[in-house]
Amino acid sequence: MTLTHQVKYIAFNALKSLFPEIDINSDMITVNQTKPDFVGDYTIVLFPFVKLLKQKPDILGKNIGNYIIENTTLFQNYTIVSGFLNLTVKDDYWHRFLAKHFNDENYGLIAKIDCRIMVEYSSPNTNKPLHFGHLRNNFLGASVSEILKAAGNDVIKANLVNDRGIHICKSMIAWMRYANGATPIATGIKGDHLVGDYYVLFNDVYKKEVAQLIEAGKPEKTAEKEAPIMQEAQELLRKWEAGDVEVRNLWHTMNGWVYEGFTKSYNRLGITFDKMYYESETYLLGKKIIEEGLNKGILFKKEDGSVWVDLKEDGFDEKLLLRGDGTSVYITQDLGTAKLKYDEFNISQSIYVIADEQNYHISILKLILKKLGEPCAEGIYHLSYGMVELPTGKMKSREGTVVDADDMVDEMIALAKEQTETAGKTEGFTPKELADLYETIGLGALKFYLLRVDPKKKMIFNPKESIDLHGFTATFIQYAHARICSILKKENIPLSLDSNQFANFKPTLPIEKLEKEIISLLEQYPNILAESAKEFNPSTICNYCFLLAQTFNSFYDIHSISKAENEEKKQLRLMIIIMTATTLKNGMNLLGIKVPNKM
RNA sequence: GGUUCGGUAGCUCAGCUGGAUAGAGCAUCAGCCUUCUAAGCUGGGGGUCAUUGGUUCGAAUCCAAUCCGGAUCACCA
Structure with missing residues (x-):
């Protein structure tokens, strides 16, 4: 038991003994470290008891102080300064504390408790290298994992790699169009950076194409949809989902370059994981949960075949869970992965280290799982952190305004x-x-x-x-x-x-x-x-x-x-x-x- | 507009389960190396704790309203 707890405990017992007829709650006792300007080590605040016990602070302080000195061995003396009882701990206590712990490597570690926690962090997209903002995420996740371990928990560090989707196809299509077969080895560029360069290039080209279409008289929204490079990227995504061999091969190759780059970065940063999840392997899992939800009548289907959940009672809106064509959206995958984590590792807590821009997303994720009666919902905790911004505003990979x-x-x-x-x-x-x-x-x-x-x-x-x-x-x-x-x-x-x-x-x-x-x-x-x-x-x-x-x-x-x-x-x-x-x-x-x- | 997070010294931030005179670092000024590492130490100046009201013996801390700033409210991830 640390000193703060001991002092509180002693104060509580003193009050109970001195005033047995009065009901005193231990929450009423405030114990602080004594401010440096005053004599003493620990301070008990007397004000809360003045009215209750009908004693002036000085008298009350004396009574408590004397009682503590006479009946316990921790303190050598006390002083009372305007409503504060300042206690001085005996030197002997400090000496014994030091002698006991000074060479204890494990001092401070909290005894093992039966609690298994998964911490998911890093979770990169495989279309660009890590930037300064990702570093905050990685350091936070890694550090929180270590802290939880030291606090006696069994911790699993997980990384859910965002390795599929339209954003990945964007860098792929730009590479196909413009790279002339460039590879990390041929160019000497680190794999994640090489792929990231094509992601930026995609957006440059896309912007130009949109501008041209607008100039040709198309409305902005139409132009954004019809820009050839965007259509090619979407075509690529369809082929990917259909399992097209060539597309899958290229995807595999380019992701491989990125992983090589990430591995180098992670090694250098000292970031490690116990479990890797890949979205390409988990993205279909949510569909089953949704089907069950439909059968149970918790979810509903619209005429176009899309599946929704009604969250109006909980202060939110309706939320789409599955597109009309049956393909999954972002949250579909998260539903599946949340359940998978729970089933695979039997975790009692699942922490998501994710930026605060996703507060809404995670709270909805948890809510939907709860509605569906999934036991994994309870342990979900969003470790939400603020974004790292530049003096000029947010970092945007698309626009290349990032600190690498x-x-x-x-x-x-x-x-x-x-x-x-x-x-x-x-x-x-x-x-x-x-x-x-x-x-x-x-x-x-x-x-x-x-x-x-x-x-x-x-x-x-x-x-x-x-x-x-x-x-x-x-x-x-x-x-x-x-x-x-x-x-x-x-x-x-x-x-x-x-x-x-x-x-x-x-x-x-x-x-x-x-x-x-x-x-x-x-x-x-x-x-x-x-x-x-x-x-x-x-x-x-x-x-x-x-x-x-x-x-x-x-x-x-x-x-x-x-x-x-x-x-x-x-x-x-x-x-x-x-x-x-x-x-x-x-x-x-x-x-x-x-x-x-x-x- | 709804939800939500924030606003403390010139700058970056602690403090927020209500408790003594609001603290650090940077910057600035003045001192300290013949003595275990000066990447350090000591001291000065610098504050309407966004504003107003409320609760309380006591409010930076709790409550309400207002102002300012961010995030979010997608068949994007």
């Missing part, structure tokens, strides 16, 4: 290199070590930049301003970790201790302010992890790691570790920094960010 993910990674690594060299910190590294370091710093900065903001908020990224390596960044945290490692190396202490090197630690001296601040932060790590998991929010971890690193830096500045005032202080501080390093490392790992031992 691969380019961004290159730039960040180059920036890390440049700044390391400028700072003159390249000595003592082999070239391989330096290359690794630049990647650790560059990628770390990128991930942290995208994860440090609350997921549901949209972000504006200005490509002209490079991502900082100072202040609230991964670099700052990595630097704190490297500093600690440097001290430990000089002291000849391994990062992970097997035997308890400080077993005979018998502290007598009072803990100093910054020493206590760090220990207290470390003590809160399990709470932070639990909160982050509950909210599916990695930014909580970002904030925590930064605060811990920041506090360490202040501590480091005024307290010498190697040359501490005496042996006891040296031991204490070594324990503090060992645990700090471990916690920083574990926290950053939850974000998918590595920490170097030297930088």
Whole structure:
């Protein structure tokens, strides 16, 4: 049980014992950490009880304070400041906490619970390379997966690849028309980029063709439908659905190029999956569910044969589930895949990491499954995140106004290199070590930049301003970790201790302010992890790691570790920094960010 | 228009189960390397927490209305 819980529990018992005749709810008790300007570690807010118990805050505080001091062992004393009861925890508690956990690699991990969760993220289209916005999705999904694992869940990381449909046919038709057989090998262009180039080209040509038709007197809507390249793309889709061998071969080839490219990107980003779904394999699954729904009378058919669901009672409109010609729409496939996931893995929760532009879609998906009586509906949770925008507005692959993910990674690594060299910190590294370091710093900065903001908020990224390596960044945290490692190396202490090197630690001296601040932060790590998991929010971890690193830096500045005032202080501080390093490392790992031992 | 998310320092963001004087980073100004890594530390300036009203001992936080901005309401995915 962490301190916050303990204090609340103690306060509750104190009130119950002091006022047995009055019904007190534990929800009424507010326990906070004491603000830095006041003496104390934890604060109980007295106001809620003043009226109820008919005692003035000062008297009430004294009664509770005295009771707690006399009947529990956690606190050494208390003060009352205008309605706040500030309690100071005994140094002994902090000492024992530290001695118990400082070399525990698994500190903070929550015991296994019987809960299997699937996290679907990334879910790329195979017609274009990843851009900056996709990075937010990938980092979020990967990080939330790790956080949920640390919180005791069994997590399956899934990727549903959008590998079929009209958008794929668009890049195919442009390639057929204009590429002269170009391949990634022949051109030296990464496969996903090559295919993406033809997707952009399709839209250029399409726009021109539409313009020509409009000039020839066609209305805009007609022109959009009749543009030859669009008609060819649709013809391609029909052939694809009919299983035309040539079309399928080309589709297979071009998707293969894209996968090669994606694999390179994923490897570099450190993004992995436990299960791949391909829409081309799942897109027919929804039809069966819909048929059953029709038979049960939950869905209805219009004269043209299209199938609909009526959601008016739930505040929505009617929604099409199957076209008149029997082909599936976007949500048809999702219905099937949702059920498939549930049946295959017996998951109790299914998380979709998808941008907030699809809020409506996912809420309807869940609602329809519920109406159809599918048990998979209950566990569906949309981890909705804000889009990454440029100062000029949304990124659009069609128009080529995107910040490319691969380019961004290159730039960040180059920036890390440049700044390391400028700072003159390249000595003592082999070239391989330096290359690794630049990647650790560059990628770390990128991930942290995208994860440090609350997921549901949209972000504006200005490509002209490079991502900082100072202040609230991964670099700052990595630097704190490297500093600690440097001290430990000089002291000849391994990062992970097997035997308890400080077993005979018998502290007598009072803990100093910054020493206590760090220990207290470390003590809160399990709470932070639990909160982050509950909210599916990695930014909580970002904030925590930064605060811990920041506090360490202040501590480091005024307290010498190697040359501490005496042996006891040296031991204490070594324990503090060992645990700090471990916690920083574990926290950053939850974000998918590595920490170097030297930088 | 319906639904929905957001509006906190010049900029980017924390804080939002109501609690003490609203916090970080960047930028800016002033200090700190003979001492464990200055990618760091210390301090200053910078705020009508969109607006108005309500609930409360107490509101950035909860409620209502209004203003501003985004997303969405496709036989696109």
